[in-house]
Amino acid sequence: MAFPYSLVIFDLDGTLVDSAAAIADAVNRTLRDWKLPTYDTAEITGWIGEGSRKLITSAFQHADSDANIDDVMPGFLEHYAETALDGPAYDGVVETLASLHGQGVKLAVCTNKNEEFVRPLLEVRGMLRYFDGIVGANTLPERKPSGVPLRYLSTQARVDIGQTLVVGDSESDVLAARDAGMDFVLVSYGYRKSLDLRTAGAIAVIDRMPDLLLLAQRDRARGVSSSS
Numbered sequence: 001m002a003f004p005y006s007l008v009i010f011d012l013d014g015t016l017v018d019s020a021a022a023i024a025d026a027v028n029r030t031l032r033d034w035k036l037p038t039y040d041t042a043e044i045t046g047w048i049g050e051g052s053r054k055l056i057t058s059a060f061q062h063a064d065s066d067a068n069i070d071d072v073m074p075g076f077l078e079h080y081a082e083t084a085l086d087g088p089a090y091d092g093v094v095e096t097l098a099s100l101h102g103q104g105v106k107l108a109v110c111t112n113k114n115e116e117f118v119r120p121l122l123e124v125r126g127m128l129r130y131f132d133g134i135v136g137a138n139t140l141p142e143r144k145p146s147g148v149p150l151r152y153l154s155t156q157a158r159v160d161i162g163q164t165l166v167v168g169d170s171e172s173d174v175l176a177a178r179d180a181g182m183d184f185v186l187v188s189y190g191y192r193k194s195l196d197l198r199t200a201g202a203i204a205v206i207d208r209m210p211d212l213l214l215l216a217q218r219d220r221a222r223g224v225s226s227s228s
């Protein structure tokens, strides 16, 4: 059976690429510049998901710093430019993108990572060629949890909202998909905080990206869950 959506919009960090260590590295280099304590990757991972500024704000709050975040951001972005290509793709991601693309499904990325870091990362992980649309945190006036970037991508792809599926890992993906009125799938790995996978309203919760392809075999109304 055919895949039941014409466009799939993927989140990036925590969904396609495991970028937490690379992000944590850039955060800690920035904290060191300001002579502040550093944090382990697990703790910093809890601050990912709402863009670089929120991430740095969280880090500096935890470090009890009252530094002006406007003064901190340029240094962070310089460090992140050095680490941003370090994250590996999760297992089966590239194969899944290739399969969907081969079936004629359009693919896009909607991330709260700054746009300048997105294409190089997708390119180095062998994914860039599969995507028609890419929206980063600074591409449009609004970003996730707003549904605006998702609606922008479906309009750009000339695909109806009802034919568009969002795949993500965290609260901001859920809120954005709900705001846009789009079905969404959650990955059970990734960087969610307090999000309850079972009650979030996802049509499916998957443990590995290739399980997304199982949607082609299911009744769209019932959805699937590979998470036990």
Ligand SMILES: O=C(O)COP(=O)(O)O
Pocket (backbone or CB within 6 Å): 011, 012, 013, 014, 048, 049, 050, 051, 052, 055, 110, 111, 112, 113, 114
């Ligand atoms: O960089 C972030 O804050 C999160 O990025 P994501 O939207 O790709 O998960």
Ligand SMILES: [Mg+2]
Pocket (backbone or CB within 6 Å): 011, 012, 013, 014, 015, 049, 168, 169, 170, 190, 191
């Ligand atoms: Mg994410």
